Amino acid sequence: MPPRTPAAGSRLMQIGEAAERIGLSIRTIRHYEEAGLIVPSARSEGGFRLYTEPDLERLAVVKRMKPLGFTLDEMRDLLAVLDALATADDEERRTLLDRLGMFHAAAATRVAALRDQLAVAEEFAGTLRARLDHHGSCTT
Known part of the structure; x- marks a missing residue:
């Protein structure tokens, strides 16, 4: 995917600021660039990657998909x-919305699975807490 031309007046930020704002490491952003998920909107005269708000929105989508x-x-x-x-x-929009719907369904299924895993983990942590409380009270 070729770099996009930033809109006039778009604020450009270097990778460090982009990483801090979106909550990803610089290394991760570079990895996503190598994988073709993100392309900096511009480069500085010195060759530094420059990102815009839409670039950060794109990174946020990737960040939310990862877990x-x-x-x-x-x-x-x-x-x-x-x-x-x-x-x-x-016509294209209908096809694209169908594909978007499939992503939504997949995300919803994965969120439900994570909720189930969290419930099991919370139950386990509660069991350990109960044992700590029980055994802690026995020694005093």
Whole structure:
């Protein structure tokens, strides 16, 4: 994906600021760039990557997909759908919205699985707390 031309007046930020704002490491952002998920909107005269707010929004999508176990290919596909929606005609839009719906369903299924895992983990932590409380009271 080629770099986009930043809109006039767009605020550009270097990778360190982008990383801090979005809550990712510089290394992770570079990895996502190598994987084709993000392309800096510009480069400084010195060759430094420069990012805009839309770039950060794109990184936020990737960041939210990661804990749900989406692959890089799936992330790339969703980003392509989101990009295409911006310029799609009515017929294309319907197809793209169907694909977006599939991503939504997959995300909802993965969120439910994570909730189940969290419930099991909380139950286990509660069991350990109960044992601590029980055995702690026996020694005093």
